[in-house]
Each structure stands twice: as C-alpha cells, then as structure tokens.
Amino acid sequence: MNPDASRLWRAPRWALSVLLACLGMVGPFSIDTFLPAFTGIAQALDATPVQMQQTLSSYLFGFAIMNLFHGALSDSFGRRPVVLWGMALFTLASLGCAVSTTIGQLVFWRTVQGVSAGAGIVVSRAIIRDMFAPSEAQRVMSQITIFFGVAPAIAPMVGGFLFVHVGWHSIFWFLVLVGAALFLLNWRMLPETLHSTLKQPFHIGALMREYWRLSSSPRFMLLALASGVPFNGLFMYVLAAPVFLGDHLKMPPEHFFIFFLFSIGGIMGGAFMSGRLAGKIKPRHQIRHGFLIMTVTSVVNITLNLLLTPSGWWAFPLIFGFAFGWALMVPVVTLLVLDQAPDRRGMASSLQACVGSLANGLVAGALVPLVMHSTIALALTSAGLMLIGLVSWVWVKKAVAY
Incomplete structure (x- = not known):
C-alpha cells in the first residue's frame, strides 16, 4: 500500500471506486455492445x-496477450501513463472499427481494441492495492464488481438501440465517445498511485524471468484458475445468448434483456454481499460459500435440463444463483492473487488477467460453437468450467495465508 494514499485522493472513496469501475467496464462493454x-x-x-x-x-x-504487459509496464512507468495510453489507443481502435469497410479491417481494429482495453481492468486492480489495506481493498473490489456487472446488462441494450435506429457503425462511434470520455476523466482525476520507491526498472530479460517465476508458481496459477475460469460458466451463456434465448427458450429479441437482468443481478448481488462480509468472516469461508452456491446451481441446472423442456422460468434463477456465487468469492481470490507478488502487483494482475482472458478466448472461439446447440451440453460445460476453479481452490487453499 502506498504510504501517501490518504493524500493522493481527496474526493470520497466511492468516487475512486466508480472511476476504476468505469475503466474495468471498457472490456466487457466493447464486447457486448456489438453483439x-x-x-x-x-x-x-x-x-x-x-x-x-x-x-x-x-x-x-x-486482450489476453497484451494483458501480460499492461501491469508490468505500470510497475515501471506508473499506473497513470499506462491507463492514459490505453484509453487513447482504445479510442483510435474504435474509430478504426467505425470506418471499416471490409471484414478484414474490422478484425484488425477489433484486435487493437482488445490490445488496449485491458489496460483499464489490469491497472485498476493494482491501483486498489496501492490505495487500500486488505479489508478495505476487498470492499472496494466488491464495489467495482457491482459496477463491472452493469456493463454486460446495459451494453446489449445500447448496441441494439443504436443498430436498429442508426446502423452498426454508430456502435463503434459510441465507443469512440466512451474512450475519449474516459481518457479525459482519468487525465483530470486519476493520481499516480505507485509509490516512487516501488517502481521497477524495465528490462525485458528481467521481466521475462519474473513472469517465468510467477507463472511457474503452482500457488499463483491455481489461484488464477480459481478466480478466472469459473466466470466462463456464466460467460458462455452470454456468448451463446442469440441461440440459447432465441432457439432454445423461444424468446423474441426484445425480451433478451430479461436474461441479462438475471445474470447481472446475480453479479451485483454477490459482489454487494462480498463487500458486506469483508472483515466479518474468514476469507476462506467466503470463497467456500461462493463455490458451494455455484456447485448446487450447476447440479440443479444439469438435472432440470435432463428432465424438463428448457424454460426461462427455471433457467434464469439458476443463472442468477451461479452469478451470485461467482461474485461472492472472486473479489477475495483476486486479492489473494495480487498478494502473491506484493512488489510486482501490476505484473501479477497482468498475468491473472491473461489467464482469465485466454480462458475467455478459448470458450468463445472453441467451446461455445460446439455446445451452444444443446442446453444439456451448455449446462455440462458450464459445470465443468466451474469444477476447474473449484479443484484449483481445494488444491491450493492450505498453502495460502488468509
């Protein structure tokens, strides 16, 4: 924690939470707006x-590959410059998407969007530990998870409205405005939170050795898997939403928002409860409760898909429960990941985000196309992804100080 933290931010703490949450929302917002x-x-x-x-x-x-470097760069050059350069590049990439005339151009600029969008979420996690002690950091992380959960709910509504009334180019023009607004807000408000004594020299060789040390640590990697992979048990339903909602549940597009209300409501509810429990129960108990909720909802989801015709009446509450369990435990696990490298929290955040993003990419590019045409396959795959996180946590929990 930065010893000068109390002097760096004079505004209410919730305002810093909102600012950091907005940075973290850039990634999911730029995915879900154009779906x-x-x-x-x-x-x-x-x-x-x-x-x-x-x-x-x-x-x-x-997003995944560049996440390896956002945090490490912020350890060397400071949190503020990496955030500002990231938002500037995101704005430029959104402009490129908006004026694309071929699918090749759009894929290229979407790649640049991914490269830049991760700066917000990676560096914001490091800023939290710069500014707050552990128990307060958990509360702030929970608040950010609440705001973070709003993005996937709002983004499809905004994207759908713009697409219907203005055209698809307008979606990316909107993201240009989002990127520019966040650049200006952070340029005016965000202080440099990395203490000068904690800055690390930037040498590629030394950086790669540190990455190898951290990535070869079973404790770190298991915690990263426990925090990042279970989210995909929910994320795959978001990615498969057009087929899951339209083909399986027979819902018209104008009712798709109901699904997002349940999924995001679960994230916000779990994150709120996580913040309320900070400092009141042991972190390991909170993580256990989160995985228990996800396990129960996964088993019930598989059972009902085997026995009943798919229906939103029972599918959506289960999605709410899964999201609640994930959001209850993930702020705690995330802080445990960052504390595995207290002198390199930016790098730890980068590697954690990379693990999660690679999992997201594999789910989006490989798993979802294979399983989205069967609700039973979706339920089994969702449970399997949660089980990876659960096994990782059970394996590592005895070796973690918490």
Missing part, C-alpha cells in the same frame, strides 16, 4: 459466420 449487430454486420460486410466469430476471438486473444 446485437452481429447478423447485420455480417450482411453489410458480406462476412461468413466464421469470419464474424473472428471479430470476437481476435479481440479476446489481443
């Missing part, structure tokens, strides 16, 4: 379904 326009963009650019899928997977893989 309602998928078919329209394909028709306009004469793109195949596989090419359109590349606009998503290229973004996620660009």
